[in-house]
Amino acid sequence: MxxxxxxxxxxxxxxxxxxxxxxxxxxxxxxxxxxxxxxxxxxxxxxxxxxxxxxxxFKVRGASNAVFGLSDDMLEKGVASHSSGNHALSLSYAAGRRGIPCTVVMPRTAPQAKKDAVIGYGGRIVECEPSTSSREATFAEVVKETGAEFVHPYNxxxxxxxxxxxxxxxxxxxxxxxxxxxxxxxxxxxxxxxxxxxxxxxxxxxxxxxxxxxxxxxxxxxxxxxxxxxxxxxxxxxxxxxxxxxxxxxxxxxxxxxxxxxxxxxxxxxxxxxxxxxxxxxxxxxxxxxxxxxxxxxxxxxxxxxxxxxxxxxxxxxxxxxx
Amino acid sequence: MxxxxxxxxxxxxxxxxxxxxxxxxxxxxxxxxxxxxxxxxxxxxxxxxxxxxxxxxFKVRGASNAVFGLSDDMLEKGVASHSSGNHALSLSYAAGRRGIPCTVVMPRTAPQAKKDAVIGYGGRIVECEPSTSSREATFAEVVKETGAEFVHPYNxxxxxxxxxxxxxxxxxxxxxxxxxxxxxxxxxxxxxxxxxxxxxxxxxxxxxxxxxxxxxxxxxxxxxxxxxxxxxxxxxxxxxxxxxxxxxxxxxxxxxxxxxxxxxxxxxxxxxxxxxxxxxxxxxxxxxxxxxxxxxxxxxxxxxxxxxxxxxxxxxxxxxxxx
Incomplete structure (x- = not known):
């Protein structure tokens, strides 16, 4: 930390x-x-x-602030986060409104309705196992691959x-x-x-x-x-x-x-x-x-x-x- | 009719x-x-x-209009109706607000939650069998006994x-x-x-x-x-x-x-x-x-x-x- x-x-x-x-x-x-x-x-x-x-x-407030405050040189690379919940939906929504890529690492056990909603807003899902180690490894891979800006769900x-x-x-x-x-x-x-x-x-x-x-x-x-x-x-x-x-x-x-x-x-x-x-x-x-x-x-x-x-x-x- | x-x-x-x-x-x-x-x-x-x-x-709109339009000489006798649904709740609510008696004939099979709500608003329930004949007979009895004003649910x-x-x-x-x-x-x-x-x-x-x-x-x-x-x-x-x-x-x-x-x-x-x-x-x-x-x-x-x-x-x- x-x-x-x-x-x-x-x-x-x-x-x-x-x-x-x-x-x-x-x-x-x-x-x-x-x-x-x-x-x-x-x-x-x-x-x-x-x-x-x-x-x-409410998470769309913070996610939108991060996405619409992004500098021009980051637009092509987009944003990324890990979340199985409302932050995933919100970041996808905000990125969709700005027209930039969004990748969310979600545990494969996340509810299908949440996954559908992320995709409905135009986000991309990369699945991980439902453990902290798998999530961190998968997310590091995503950031390395995309160069996307990490938007933490709250910190x-x-x-x-x-x-x-x-x-x-x-x-x-x-x-x-x-x-x-x-x-x-x-x-x-x-x-x-x-x-x-x-x-x-x-x-x-x-x-x-x-x-x-x-x-x-x-x-x-x-x-x-x-x-x-x-x-x-x-x-x-x-x-x-x-x-x-x-x-x-x-x-x-x-x-x-x-x-x-x-x-x-x-x-x-x-x-x-x-x-x-x-x-x-x-x-x-x-x-x-x-x-x-x-x-x-x-x-x-x-x-x-x-x-x-x-x-x-x-x-x-x-x-x-x-x- | x-x-x-x-x-x-x-x-x-x-x-x-x-x-x-x-x-x-x-x-x-x-x-x-x-x-x-x-x-x-x-x-x-x-x-x-x-x-x-x-x-x-919405039924509280019509019920309130009937209850608050009631002439002074009817206040003591109050209102009555038959309903197993929202009219029963609404009439009880309106009568409760005006402080007059309200009797509702409800089938004994009506959901307990609806009955509780009627009583919660201060209404009185008289139960009947779930048939038209029982409802009509019971309701006629209620009107005879109370002299209450009948407020039909819609007609x-x-x-x-x-x-x-x-x-x-x-x-x-x-x-x-x-x-x-x-x-x-x-x-x-x-x-x-x-x-x-x-x-x-x-x-x-x-x-x-x-x-x-x-x-x-x-x-x-x-x-x-x-x-x-x-x-x-x-x-x-x-x-x-x-x-x-x-x-x-x-x-x-x-x-x-x-x-x-x-x-x-x-x-x-x-x-x-x-x-x-x-x-x-x-x-x-x-x-x-x-x-x-x-x-x-x-x-x-x-x-x-x-x-x-x-x-x-x-x-x-x-x-x-x-x-």
Whole structure:
């Protein structure tokens, strides 16, 4: 792992530049409310619906910022990354919009629907075995072959600046927020949220929500240094990856607390949102509500922004079908 | 069945009055678009999302108009209806908001989730056997006992005037529509659409969408008189009921065509909307898109309003789980 002092830390100006750059390619997603969930929690919840975002997730913000900020001499070589999830879709979408090549290394076990979506956006998939060593070897091969620019799913200043545009919109759409809560996996969305709010709305508290079964960020915050687990198992499949130095920088400096929820609490919260708000969102996106329901005292009476991070779920394999 | 000349036919002024009356109790629901579905159909589709409506369906418009238009001397006796679906929820919701009694006759076989929702809104359920004779006998008993005002799910001028407010909003939200399409069961939504559009936007064509397996409205329009089937079977469970004289009046005078879709086409369209638009809606609400996909020539190049009628679906029993 690189040290932080080898990396560029994105600034609020980077976020503002990112927002102007990506606006033509993203949705300004709506903020929904639910009187039922407000009654249930005693809080005023404002759901920022990135499940309605292009490519179905917030990740298109960071990916678009990296792709559309690329210098002219890199256009022919394009971009590359490794991801089995929304970053793969988002990078392919953004590269397709700019008309440049995109190669994504995906485990051969990734859901066919995700692979189809990458190809649908014009991306190229190179398959690897579902292990870290195979992924790294395959990715090194791809970069050597293509010379493409690596866009990391979250440990990248361009990506973090892009994700920060989400909470900028949220503060424009909802005034007087007391807190914002978002799920945490690698920490890209939370880092962007920290970048933006610590600068334009420093009075807003930032909470991260994490599955108990993949609580490495929670334990990192308590320990004061990054703890990285190897492939934890959770229904919130977008939240399995560990923090890295750039996201740890933002988390350790600006996050008030990390709250956790059990698998059953996550599935129950997901079903509750589907049922009452009539929106399709991923298990990862349900972790914030699951933790709000457990921590009533923290949120009651507060105006809370809740980031619904994505909506790319396998409709043939919903988690409550297995329980 | 009563003759039409015994019934009051609602006017455009009734719709406008209804809209002012019910505004505090309903959502002005958003209109969503999907570039994917536009590309797929060659049309510009504008989805009016009544799945986000209070009580989860457009029916709350008509029910609220009936409840809040009730004269003072009827308040103590309240309202009553028979319904196993969204009308039961909507009437209970509206009565709860006005603080008056509401009794709904429901078959004992109705989904527990629907019964729970009625009770959650403060309604009272009287159960009957799942047959027309039992329902009618039970309902007559309820009216005799309570003296409550009967609010029919669709064959009621107050209800039709209320449903007409949906397409009024749609024409305010989207300009230059060429057509509007909505599902047809008993015809309440379509009649309200006809009432509104024939007066304020007579250039807009009105299409109704119906399951092939419950195509009594389609056959009625071809025959020139009401054909009522006894309990057809379809996944679009909101669309099993027949037209009645008041809805037939609007359908026969203003509907350009009724288009039909098979069960598989309905389920496929429903899944497509969930997957691409990330919204939870009922099988009935998917029938319009299913028919648009089959009738490309009719809609290509047109600006088409598509009414998503409701979102009250059993998440534990989704139709593609059985196919």
């Amino acid at each position: 690189k040290d932080l002092d080898q990396m560029y830390i994105p600034t609020i100006d980077d976020m503002l530049t990112a927002h102007e750059r990506i606006k033509p390619y993203i949705h300004r997603t709506p903020v929904l409310t639910s009187s039922f969930l407000n009654d249930l929690t005693g809080a005023e919840l404002f759901f920022k619906c990135e499940n309605f975002q292009k490519a179905g997730a 990248d200043p361009r990506v973090i600046a892009g994700q920060g545009t989400c909470s900028r919109e949220l503060t424009e759409q909802v005034h007087g927020l007391d807190a914002v809560i978002a799920p945490i996996g690698g920490g890209g969305m939370i880092s962007g949220t920290c970048l933006t709010l610590s600068n334009i709305a420093p009075e807003v508290k930032i909470y991260a929500a994490e599955p108990e079964q993949a609580d490495d960020a929670y334990r990192s915050l308590k320990a004061g240094h990054i703890i990285a687990d190897d492939a934890p198992e959770t229904v919130a499949d977008g939240l399995k990856v560990p923090l890295k130095e750039l996201t740890w920088h933002f988390v350790s400096n600006h996050v008030t607390d990390i709250l956790t929820a059990s698998e059953q609490e996550i599935v129950d919260a997901m079903k509750l949102i589907w049922k009452r708000m009539k929106i399709v969102m991923e298990p990862s996106s349900a972790v914030p509500l699951a933790t709000i329901l457990k921590n009533n005292d923290t949120f009651a009476g507060k105006r809370v922004g809740v980031i619904i991070t994505g909506g790319n779920v396998d409709l043939d394999n919903l988690p409550w079908m297995n329980s | 009563k003759d039409l000349d015994q019934m009051y036919i609602p006017t455009i002024d009734d719709m406008l009055t209804a809209h002012e009356r019910i505004k505090p109790y309903i959502h002005r629901t958003p209109v969503l678009t999907s570039s994917f579905l536009n590309d797929l159909t060659g049309a510009e589709l504008f989805f009016k999302c009544e799945n986000f409506q209070k009580a989860g369906a 009621d001028p107050r209800v039709i005037a209320g449903q007409g407010t949906c397409s009024r909003e749609l024409t305010e939200q989207v300009h230059g529509l060429d057509a509007v399409i909505a599902p047809i069961g008993g015809g309440g939504m379509i009649s309200g659409t006809c009432l509104t559009l024939s007066n304020i936007a007579p250039e807009v064509k009105i299409y109704a969408a119906e399951p092939e397996q419950a195509d009594d409205a389609y056959r009625s329009l071809k025959a020139g008189h009401i054909i009522a089937d006894d309990a057809p079977e379809t996944v679009a469970d909101g669309l099993k009921v027949p037209l009645k004289e008041l809805t037939w009046h609007f359908v026969s005078n203003h509907v350009t065509d009724i288009l039909t879709a098979s069960e598989q086409e309905i389920v496929d369209a429903m899944k497509l909307i969930w997957k691409r638009m990330k919204i939870v809606m009922e099988p009935s609400s998917a029938v319009p898109l299913a028919t648009i996909l089959k009738n490309n020539d009719t809609f290509a190049g047109k600006r088409v309003g598509v009414i998503i009628t409701g979102g009250n679906v059993d998440l534990d029993n989704l139709p593609w789980m059985n196919s």
